[in-house]
Amino acid sequence: MxxxxxxxxxLLVQTLRSAGVDVAFVLxxxxxxxxxxxxxxxxxRLVDTRHEAAAGHAADAYARQKGRVGVAMATAGPGFxxxxxxxxxxxxxxxxxxxxxxxxxxxxxxxxxxQGGIDQVAMAKPVTKWAAQATSTELIPHLVAQALRxxxxxxxxxxxxxxxxxxxxxxxxxxxxxSFPAVHAPAPAPVxxxxxxxxxxxxxxxxxVAGGGCLFSQAxxxxxxxxxxxxxxxxTNGKAHGVFPNDHKLSGRSLGNIATLAGTPSGGxxxxxxxxxxxxxxxGGGRLLPEDCRLAQVDIDGGEMGRLRTVDIPIEADCQATxxxxxxxxxxxxxxxxxxxxxxxxxxxxxxxxxxxxxxxxAGAPSHPYLALKEVFAEIDADTIVCADGGEASQWAELAAPxxxxxxxxxxxxxxxxxxxxPFAIGAQLANPDRQVIxxxxxxxxxxxxxEFDTMVRHNLPIVTIVLNNKAWGMCVHGQAAMFGGNRLxxxxxxxxxxxxxxxxxxxxxxYAERPDQVRAAVAAALASGRPAxxxxxxxxxxxxxxxxxxxxxxxxxxxxxxxxxxxxxYYDNLKD
Numbered sequence: 001m002x003x004x005x006x007x008x009x010x011l012l013v014q015t016l017r018s019a020g021v022d023v024a025f026v027l028x029x030x031x032x033x034x035x036x037x038x039x040x041x042x043x044x045r046l047v048d049t050r051h052e053a054a055a056g057h058a059a060d061a062y063a064r065q066k067g068r069v070g071v072a073m074a075t076a077g078p079g080f081x082x083x084x085x086x087x088x089x090x091x092x093x094x095x096x097x098x099x100x101x102x103x104x105x106x107x108x109x110x111x112x113x114x115q116g117g118i119d120q121v122a123m124a125k126p127v128t129k130w131a132a133q134a135t136s137t138e139l140i141p142h143l144v145a146q147a148l149r150x151x152x153x154x155x156x157x158x159x160x161x162x163x164x165x166x167x168x169x170x171x172x173x174x175x176x177x178x179s180f181p182a183v184h185a186p187a188p189a190p191v192x193x194x195x196x197x198x199x200x201x202x203x204x205x206x207x208x209v210a211g212g213g214c215l216f217s218q219a220x221x222x223x224x225x226x227x228x229x230x231x232x233x234x235x236t237n238g239k240a241h242g243v244f245p246n247d248h249k250l251s252g253r254s255l256g257n258i259a260t261l262a263g264t265p266s267g268g269x270x271x272x273x274x275x276x277x278x279x280x281x282x283x284g285g286g287r288l289l290p291e292d293c294r295l296a297q298v299d300i301d302g303g304e305m306g307r308l309r310t311v312d313i314p315i316e317a318d319c320q321a322t323x324x325x326x327x328x329x330x331x332x333x334x335x336x337x338x339x340x341x342x343x344x345x346x347x348x349x350x351x352x353x354x355x356x357x358x359x360x361x362x363a364g365a366p367s368h369p370y371l372a373l374k375e376v377f378a379e380i381d382a383d384t385i386v387c388a389d390g391g392e393a394s395q396w397a398e399l400a401a402p403x404x405x406x407x408x409x410x411x412x413x414x415x416x417x418x419x420x421x422x423p424f425a426i427g428a429q430l431a432n433p434d435r436q437v438i439x440x441x442x443x444x445x446x447x448x449x450x451x452e453f454d455t456m457v458r459h460n461l462p463i464v465t466i467v468l469n470n471k472a473w474g475m476c477v478h479g480q481a482a483m484f485g486g487n488r489l490x491x492x493x494x495x496x497x498x499x500x501x502x503x504x505x506x507x508x509x510x511x512y513a514e515r516p517d518q519v520r521a522a523v524a525a526a527l528a529s530g531r532p533a534x535x536x537x538x539x540x541x542x543x544x545x546x547x548x549x550x551x552x553x554x555x556x557x558x559x560x561x562x563x564x565x566x567x568x569x570x571y572y573d574n575l576k577d
Contacts (some may be wrong), residue, residue, distance in 0.1 A: 008137040008168040009034025011175065012100070013042045015144040019180045021071055023047060023062065023430055025055040029075020031102025031115070031165045047430060047459055050451040052079050054423040056086020060095045061387070061427030064239070065407045067218050069096045069151045070427065076102040076165075077115025084123065085417060090158035091127040093239065093413035094212055096151040097158045098144075099124075105166040106135065121162050129157040137170045145178035153183055155301035156216050185217065185318030186300065192315045193325045196273060196296045199313060201333060203271030203294070205341055206232045207258065209283075212239035213276015213299060213319040219243070220406045222323035223275070229330045231338040232273075233345040237282050238411050242403035246349075250342055253349040254398065258288055266344050269293050276300070276319045279308040281414060298322045352399050355547050361516040366538040368516070369393065369468050373400040373440065375519040376466055376535075379527060383435050385410070385428045389421025390442025391475025392545040393468045397440040419448030422465060426452060429461045436464070436527070443469040444476075446499050453506035456532035464526045464533045467499045470541040478544045479570045503534030513537045 012035055016024075023045045026036070039046050049055040052074040063070035074083040080101050090097045101124075104116030124131045130150035134140050140163065147159040200206045214223055220243045227234050227250050234244040235252040246253050262268045268290040274297040279286055286308030289295065296313035297305055305314035315322060352370065359368050373396055377386075382404065388397035388411040403409040410424050425439040446467050456463050476492040500510035509529040511522035519537055526533035567575035 003173040005171045006174050007034045007038075007171050008134070008140050008163060009036075009038040010041075011137065011140045011172075011177075012144055012163070012168075013038035013044060014177045015141045016044060016071065017042050018177045019145070019148050020068070024071040024073055025049060025058040025062070025427070026073040027052050027055050027075070027079065029079050029102055031075045031079075031104075032073055032100070032163075032168070034168050035073065035100065035163075045430075047426070047455070049423065049426070049455045051449060052082035053085050053419065054426070054449050054452050054455070056083045056097070056099065057089065057417075057420050057423035058427035058430070059097045059099075060086060060090045060093075061410060061424040062431045063090075063096050063156075063427075064215065064410060065385075065428050065431035067216055069098050069148055071098045071100065073100040074102070075115070076104055076120070077118070079115075080118075080120045080123075084127070085415075087124060087158050087160065088127045089413065089415045089417050089420065091129075092415045094156050094216075095158065096156035096216070098147050098151055099128075099158060099160045101160060101162045102168070103133070103162045103164040106164045107166060121160070124160045127158070128160050129155075131160040131162075133162040134164070134167050137167050137172045138175055140167075141175065141177050145180070148180065149183075155299075185321050186316065187321040188298070188315045188317040188325055190325075192313060192317075193322070193329050195313045196315070196326060197329050197333065199271050199294055199296055200230060200232065200273065201335070203269075205266060205269045206230075206271040206273070206338070207252065207269040207345075208232050208234045208273045208275065209237070209255065209258075209277045210234055210240040210243050210275045210319075211237045211277025214240050214243045215276075215406055217276065217300075217318050217320040218406070219275070219320035219323050222320055222327060224248070226323050226327050226330060229327065230335045231342060233338075233342050236403075237277050238398070238409075238413060240277070240406075241398070242408035243406045245404040246402070247404055249346060251349060252345045255282055255288060257345070257348050259284060260348050261345070262290065264344060264348070266341065272296070274298065275323070278304050283308075351547065359548065363517070364515060366470070366515075366540045367513070367519060368543055369396045369470075369539045370400055370543075371516065372468065372513075372519050372537050372539060373397060373466075375516075376438070376440075376523050377401060379520060379523045380436060380438060384408075385425075385432060385435055385437045386440060387411070387421050387424040387428055387437065388440045389418060389424070390440075390445040390468070391418075391473065392478070393440060393442030393445065393474070394421075395545045396468070401440075418445040421445060422449045422452040422456075422463075425463045425465070426455060426459075426461060429463055430459075436462070439463055439465040441465060441467055442474060443467055443471065443494060443497065443499065444473040450499070450502055451506075453503045453508050453532060453534065457507040462530055462532060464523070464535065465503070466523070467534060467536045468539045469497070469499065469536055470539045471496050472541050474541060475545075477541065483568045483570070498536060500534045500536035503532075507532070509533035511535045 059070035
């Protein structure tokens with residue numbers, strides 16, 4: 001019997017197909033050509049970007065949208081180092097992405113070969129769940145299967161498989177391809193479920209906090225049902241926006257609104273159920289909740305229990321499985337009327353809807369960023385996905401954007417990585433070909449992946465990119481002005497660049513809105529074009545993110561500095577003298 005001979009690329013792609021992979025994000029490199037050829041034969045769509053980091057970010061967004069592993073590929077050496085930022089982003093945000101990386105031949109070890117001489121696996125290990133090198137062609141299916149299992153079981157995260165070029169090109173006898181049976185997620189112990197129900201029943205001011213664990217466990221339906229059954233308000237972090245609809249009467253929207261409760265007559269929460277949300281920068285460290293607030297924390301990663309504050313009821317389990325159990329248990333209780341508490345929270349969550357109505361925008365003045373985005377979002381339909389990128393630009397977008405479905409709003413995570421917006425939009429559009437995708441990006445962040453307009457055009461992705469252009473790194477200007485004075489701005493100002501014309505050069509539809517009264521028509525025309533598009537909106541640099549009156553200091557004026565006994569720092573707690 002004659003055995004069929006195949007190369008390593010065919011074995012790798014057959015394994016991906018067996019796992020249900022149908023899209024991969026790549027940038028060409030000859031090290032990986034056997035994989036690309038096999039993808040043509042096996043029907044895996046290759047979406048080639050113009051930078052490896054963009055390919056990695058797009059795969060990350062695709063994973064978040066689909067709830068399964070995204071795949072990105074990069075060639076050896078600079079291809080790998082370019083995509084390392086995307087690997088790190090996926091690591092910090094617990095996003096399941098398989099990174100397949102080319103490498104110089106094994107036979108040329110320690111010979112300074114082209115794009116070799118670095119230990120790529122060792123460099124990747126600190127920012128991956130699993131990283132390995134394929135040392136024989138026959139091992140490729142086993143290693144790909146191991147990588148995929150590692151990426152999506154337990155706490156999700158990125159994995160990396162390095163395949164040296166000689167291992168990939170080598171031909172061997174065809175071998176069995178692994179199968180991928182469903183893995184059942186861990187459920188909570190019944191006693192823990194009863195403890196949570198008892199804690200919430202006894203509480204006067206309970207809240208639920210939903211994080212990325214709810215997104216990847218696809219727990220939206222169960223979360224809505226539990227909140228409605230108990231009358232408990234729900235707050236969401238960046239990854240979970242839309243898992244609980246932000247227009248729901250029980251939605252408290254962003255986590256920062258919890259801290260605001262402390263200044264209200266009702267006070268802060270006295271009990272909290274955390275679902276797949278970690279304590280860290282987005283929860284103000286451990287200070288988001290009052291010290292006497294009881295806490296139940298559900299996370300598939302037991303190592304997160306007790307980070308930064310004591311947990312009264314730690315539950316190492318899947319969020320969907322836990323919410324299903326809580327819903328079953330909740331049916332047997334008569335829950336207190338918490339409508340007044342919910343109304344207090346809802347009013348805080350919607351503060352911005354009326355806060356800017358008195359802002360005076362002169363006919364010749366640039367747009368207020370929040371009001372410009374309200375005009376943008378007035379033109380989109382209810383299912384539109386919004387990807388946000390930039391310092392204050394992403395904050396304004398998070399405030400103004402709709403988020404009624406899981407994954408409908410995607411923004412920055414723990415890495416705070418600028419440049420994600422356009423690649424995220426590419427991944428989101430590939431995952432949702434029948435939905436509109438909008439990218440909102442600051443002019444500073446726009447420059448980091450502006451070449452991806454070409455990717456959108458070549459792959460017929462009708463993404464509309466909104467550039468909020470204040471001719472500066474706005475958050476940085478405002479930080480410098482606040483700390484050092486408006487006469488101490490350094491390396492934070494940009495030129496009056498026509499990002500719309502750059503996009504037009506790549507083949508996109510383009511529009512420029514110099515004045516507030518031009519914004520809506522420009523966005524409507526971009527959407528109607530049915531093409532990749534860029535709308536460049538001139539915005540007011542003097543507007544600082546937050547409620548009106550938060551900062552009356554112009555970015556161009558001096559500030560008086562008092563002696564507070566502290567050393568001010570951006571982004572983090574001040575240093576104490």
